[in-house]
Amino acid sequence: MGNAEPFWADSVGYIIYPSTFKDSNGDGVGDIPGIISKLDYLAELGVNLLWICPLFASPMDDNGYDVSDYYQINPQYGTNEDFKNLVEQAHQRGIRIIIDFVLNHTSDEHPWFQKALQDPSSKERGYYFFRKGKKEGDKLLPPNNWKGFFSTSAWKQVEGTDDFYLHIFSEKMPDVDWSNPELRQRYYEIARHYLDMGVDGFRLDALAHLAKDTSFADSPLPVDEKGFAYDPSRFSNREELYGYLDEFKREVLSHYPCLTVGEVGGGVSPEEALRYCDRENGSINMVFNFDTAWCNGAYGSIDKKQEDIRTDVIAMKDSLERWWRVCHQKADMPFYWCNHDHPRVLSQYGSVEYRAESAKALLAAGLFLYGTPFIYNGEEIGMSNVNFSKPEEFFSDVGNKNETGYLRARGYSDEQIVAYLNRCSRINARTPMQWDNVDYAGFSSVPPKTDPVNPNYKEGVNVQQQMSDPWSILNFAQYAILKRREPWVSDLIRNGTFTIVDHNHPDVLSYMHEKGDDKLILIASMRPYVTYFSFYWMPKDVILHNYGDVLLIDHVFTLRPFECFLLAI
Numbered sequence: 388m389g390n391a392e393p394f395w396a397d398s399v400g401y402i403i404y405p406s407t408f409k410d411s412n413g414d415g416v417g418d419i420p421g422i423i424s425k426l427d428y429l430a431e432l433g434v435n436l437l438w439i440c441p442l443f444a445s446p447m448d449d450n451g452y453d454v455s456d457y458y459q460i461n462p463q464y465g466t467n468e469d470f471k472n473l474v475e476q477a478h479q480r481g482i483r484i485i486i487d488f489v490l491n492h493t494s495d496e497h498p499w500f501q502k503a504l505q506d507p508s509s510k511e512r513g514y515y516f517f518r519k520g521k522k523e524g525d526k527l528l529p530p531n532n533w534k535g536f537f538s539t540s541a542w543k544q545v546e547g548t549d550d551f552y553l554h555i556f557s558e559k560m561p562d563v564d565w566s567n568p569e570l571r572q573r574y575y576e577i578a579r580h581y582l583d584m585g586v587d588g589f590r591l592d593a594l595a596h597l598a599k600d601t602s603f604a605d606s607p608l609p610v611d612e613k614g615f616a617y618d619p620s621r622f623s624n625r626e627e628l629y630g631y632l633d634e635f636k637r638e639v640l641s642h643y644p645c646l647t648v649g650e651v652g653g654g655v656s657p658e659e660a661l662r663y664c665d666r667e668n669g670s671i672n673m674v675f676n677f678d679t680a681w682c683n684g685a686y687g688s689i690d691k692k693q694e695d696i697r698t699d700v701i702a703m704k705d706s707l708e709r710w711w712r713v714c715h716q717k718a719d720m721p722f723y724w725c726n727h728d729h730p731r732v733l734s735q736y737g738s739v740e741y742r743a744e745s746a747k748a749l750l751a752a753g754l755f756l757y758g759t760p761f762i763y764n765g766e767e768i769g770m771s772n773v774n775f776s777k778p779e780e781f782f783s784d785v786g787n788k789n790e791t792g793y794l795r796a797r798g799y800s801d802e803q804i805v806a807y808l809n810r811c812s813r814i815n816a817r818t819p820m821q822w823d824n825v826d827y828a829g830f831s832s833v834p835p836k837t838d839p840v841n842p843n844y845k846e847g848v849n850v851q852q853q854m855s856d857p858w859s860i861l862n863f864a865q866y867a868i869l870k871r872r873e874p875w876v877s878d879l880i881r882n883g884t885f886t887i888v889d890h891n892h893p894d895v896l897s898y899m900h901e902k903g904d905d906k907l908i909l910i911a912s913m914r915p916y917v918t919y920f921s922f923y924w925m926p927k928d929v930i931l932h933n934y935g936d937v938l939l940i941d942h943v944f945t946l947r948p949f950e951c952f953l954l955a956i
């Protein structure tokens with residue numbers, strides 16, 4: 388790699404959901420000492436960049452995305468000293484850490500918001516969006532018809548007044564007003580605080596939403612039975628946002644060798660993404676998008692049957708190709724299949740029947756794409772979705788709780804809701820990490836506080852057992868990461884060309900990187916049945932493969948369920 392390359396050019400990332408990663412003190416909640424105790428495991432796995440979901444003090448309405456004190460580590464995770472220790476210990480092992488920085492909203496228990504509520508003339512009142520409700524006869528309605536991301540009005544009335552405040556997520560998460568220069572400075576101070584401490588950067592939560600349509604006019608989109616319209620364009624990727632981010636870069640980020648990855652969600656195109664993270668002029672380094680996380684029609688699929696959910700491999704290839712074409716040599720990208728907001732990728736695109744085969748195929752396919760790959764905790768052992776029987780079992784997620792209320796009101800049965808949540812809920816990704824085949828999967832010595840352990844930890848879906856099996860998913864993941872981090876591979880993927888091979892093949896994800904004499908081809912069947920794939924090159928080396936023998940006759944591969952190859956040619 389060239390000397391001028393940033394550290395993330397050859398990084399493999401790993402996402403940690405702290406409350407269910409590892410509990411060190413037997414209270415049923417994951418914690419920072421628990422993460423520290425697994426740093427050797429992570430170093431051995433080969434990852435060298437962690438994104439840790441929020442660790443700040445929080446009433447945990449949205450599992451830490453509702454921050455009540457940015458300068459204090461949530462006591463359930465440990466102390467500020469523990470956090471410093473984590474950063475130090477990770478660095479000693481060559482692992483960098485980016486933390487989840489929530490800057491679109493605070494908790495309603497944050498002192499700024501408390502002050503804003505108590506004293507309408509306070510400067511803190513100007514940190515948030517307070518607006519008068521609309522009077523219609525005797526009724527007081529919210530200031531406009533916007534619906535938030537969690538299935539309710541985006542406004543909450545301040546008790547005893549005709550004022551409302553904006554919250555595009557839960558009502559306990561009031562949005563802050565980035566057009567307020569003083570508010571922005573408060574966030575810059577927080578960022579400097581952590582960068583000065585040695586943190587290597589930020590995953591910038593809900594970044595796309597920092598600027599709102601401050602006319603607060605009603606959305607013209609169709610409204611639901613309560614009169615609310617779901618129209619994220621009113622608070623996503625809006626012009627003013629880019630100015631805020633330029634300032635953030637100028638005043639803070641450009642003074643540190645840090646990595647910033649913005650969450651821009653489902654609404655952003657690659658062209659818009661460049662405005663955020665163009666290497667020359669962008670304010671941040673990368674943006675997470677959701678385009679490859681939902682290529683099977685499962686998003687919002689309450690009305691669909693399981694048989695209607697099918698990976699659209701061609702759409703997936705289109706999307707990969709499109710992002711590459713726009714971003715290559717212009718912008719860096721992260722890549723992930725799954726994070727704490729999505730169902731498990733093994734259940735999305737893979738198959739529990741072919742757990743090992745599909746987990747390996749997905750790992751290989753994701754790791755060798757353009758960009759910095761991020762593995763979500765548990766992917767390296769093939770963790771899969773839950774199988775709950777009541778909507779209430781999903782209620783540790785405020786989003787699922789609200790959505791259930793909304794769906795019930797629209798006449799859906801609990802059976803339909805459960806089938807849908809078992810497929811789509813983000814709780815699927817939040818069950819405890821499965822370390823061992825002892826009680827509670829070795830996550831904790833007591834029952835986990837939030838979500839229960841997936842019982843499949845007893846069926847080999849755990850780290851301990853997979854460590855001793857040379858053919859396990861875990862050992863495959865470790866080898867694949869090792870290969871991904873070889874300098875010639877990182878260089879080829881970052882700086883070479885990327886081509887989809889056999890674009891119209893409906894079952895096989897297949898791509899090639901090429902630079903000079905080096906060529907890497909990835910072939911991964913995305914189906915639980917046999918498929919065929921024509922192949923006209925002469926492989927020099929089989930770098931990765933998830934079956935014991937190769938079926939290649941007359942230039943045609945017979946691919947068994949989820950069979951995958953990484954070939955040097």
Ligand code: NOJ
Pocket residue numbers: 449452453489556592593650727728
């Ligand atoms: C995105 C986070 O990933 C998600 O978990 C959270 O609910 C929202 N932002 C609100 O912070």
